[in-house]
Amino acid sequence: MRVFDKNSNIFKLLSESILQGILVVNEQQEIVASNQRSDELFGYNRDELLGQQLSILIPSAQREKHKNLAEGVYWEDIGIRKMKGRNLSGLHKNGNQIPLQVGLSPFSLYGNKYVLTLIEDLSELKEKDNQIYELNTQLEKKIRLRTQELRDTVAILKREVKRRKEAENKIKDALQRERELNDLKTKFLSLVSHEFKTPLSGILTAATLVGKYNTEEQQEKREKHLKTIIAEVRRLNTILTDFLSIERLEQGKEVYRLSDFSLSKIVNEVIYDANMILKDGQKINYPQNIDDIIINQDERIVALALTNLLHNAIKYSPEDTEIDFRVNISKKKITFHIKDQGIGIPETDQKHIFDRYFRAENVLLTQGTGIGLNIIKAHVENLGGSIYFKSKENKGSVFSVELPLAKT
Numbered sequence: 269m270r271v272f273d274k275n276s277n278i279f280k281l282l283s284e285s286i287l288q289g290i291l292v293v294n295e296q297q298e299i300v301a302s303n304q305r306s307d308e309l310f311g312y313n314r315d316e317l318l319g320q321q322l323s324i325l326i327p328s329a330q331r332e333k334h335k336n337l338a339e340g341v342y343w344e345d346i347g348i349r350k351m352k353g354r355n356l357s358g359l360h361k362n363g364n365q366i367p368l369q370v371g372l373s374p375f376s377l378y379g380n381k382y383v384l385t386l387i388e389d390l391s392e393l394k395e396k397d398n399q400i401y402e403l404n405t406q407l408e409k410k411i412r413l414r415t416q417e418l419r420d421t422v423a424i425l426k427r428e429v430k431r432r433k434e435a436e437n438k439i440k441d442a443l444q445r446e447r448e449l450n451d452l453k454t455k456f457l458s459l460v461s462h463e464f465k466t467p468l469s470g471i472l473t474a475a476t477l478v479g480k481y482n483t484e485e486q487q488e489k490r491e492k493h494l495k496t497i498i499a500e501v502r503r504l505n506t507i508l509t510d511f512l513s514i515e516r517l518e519q520g521k522e523v524y525r526l527s528d529f530s531l532s533k534i535v536n537e538v539i540y541d542a543n544m545i546l547k548d549g550q551k552i553n554y555p556q557n558i559d560d561i562i563i564n565q566d567e568r569i570v571a572l573a574l575t576n577l578l579h580n581a582i583k584y585s586p587e588d589t590e591i592d593f594r595v596n597i598s599k600k601k602i603t604f605h606i607k608d609q610g611i612g613i614p615e616t617d618q619k620h621i622f623d624r625y626f627r628a629e630n631v632l633l634t635q636g637t638g639i640g641l642n643i644i645k646a647h648v649e650n651l652g653g654s655i656y657f658k659s660k661e662n663k664g665s666v667f668s669v670e671l672p673l674a675k676t
């Protein structure tokens with residue numbers, strides 16, 4: 269066949285100017301022509317491939333597949349068709365595999381059938397692909413690493429922000445406490461000036477008068493003034509104790525001591541003291557059914573609460589009224605009720621009655637500091653109890669204190 273003969277100038281002329289490799293194979297799969305590019309690609313000398321089976325250029329793993337393909341070539345189908353298969357490769361003379369893209373074009377010439385094979389070396393492309401893949405992998409790795417680093421930094425920052433917020437809150441709290449303490453001190457000074465003035469001048473007057481009554485017959489008058497002095501000193505003492513209590517409560521330094529004590533003893537003591545400050549015609553009705561009862565509670569706080577409530581009942585009730593003192597006791601709790609027939613608390617003021625320094629608008633001409641109930645509430649609640657009241661203006665009030673009992 270002259271066209272593909274050795275040194276055929278026509279084939280050479282046509283094929284050597286092409287960048288791709290060209291192989292022509294006959295029906296027996298014999299290479300009948302190859303251009304220089306093909307020879308170089310597969311590592312053969314010039315014309316060395318001629319007469320060889322095509323299979324020497326196909327890696328053994330792909331030979332079977334290729335054979336089937338070659339048998340199925342549709343000879344009448346003119347034009348180049350791309351060979352399918354993702355990883356097509358050729359076999360170099362040195363045994364290396366070369367990634368290829370292959371186009372097939374069957375044709376007939378002088379009654380013989382041939383397949384023209386156009387071969388493109390994809391090594392460089394594959395190499396670049398690999399490099400890109402490698403770069404991408406590294407990039408992804410870096411991104412993952414950086415993302416993790418960022419996450420870690422964000423977490424650290426979040427912790428730091430939280431820590432600073434907490435520190436800031438602590439400082440704010442301390443500042444707030446400091447302010448409240450200052451406030452308390454200012455209030456204390458102004459209260460001291462007001463609240464101490466009257467009892468002190470009362471004491472002064474009483475003491476001056478006591479000095480003047482020097483005969484034996486004047487003993488009764490002397491006693492009356494001494495009583496005034498005692499009552500006023502007690503009042504001053506209560507105010508001071510209240511202020512000290514606030515500070516201890518604020519700083520959480522209050523210590524409670526539960527002990528067994530006689531209920532009637534403490535009630536008697538409290539009423540005995542309260543009797544000293546009764547107004548003319550006022551009367552306290554003793555609670556019934558409390559004899560021989562021993563309760564377990566903080567004796568000091570029980571006394572403080574009852575004293576406070578009784579003093580208020582006396583202070584905020586007119587002369588000639590009665591104050592009922594009742595006690596309900598069960599296995600688990602004890603409830604004290606102190607009921608008066610006094611001025612009561614205006615409805616709009618009732619919700620503030622336990623606020624520190626709060627005084628209802630109907631008592632502003634009566635002496636007081638507005639801290640007694642606030643302190644009792646704190647103590648009672650610290651002991652697991654509660655304090656509540658019912659009141660109607662100009663009719664009277666009932667204050668109740670409920671405390672849990674460990675044992676009766």
Ligand code: ADP
Pocket residue numbers: 576580581584608610611612613621626627628629631635636637638639640641642665
């Ligand atoms: P103080 O009596 O020194 O003002 P408290 O804390 O004991 O302070 O009481 C707060 C306020 O509650 C009083 O100022 C008064 O307005 C009201 N209050 C308390 N007890 C009674 C009561 N028995 N009757 C009427 N008002 C009362």
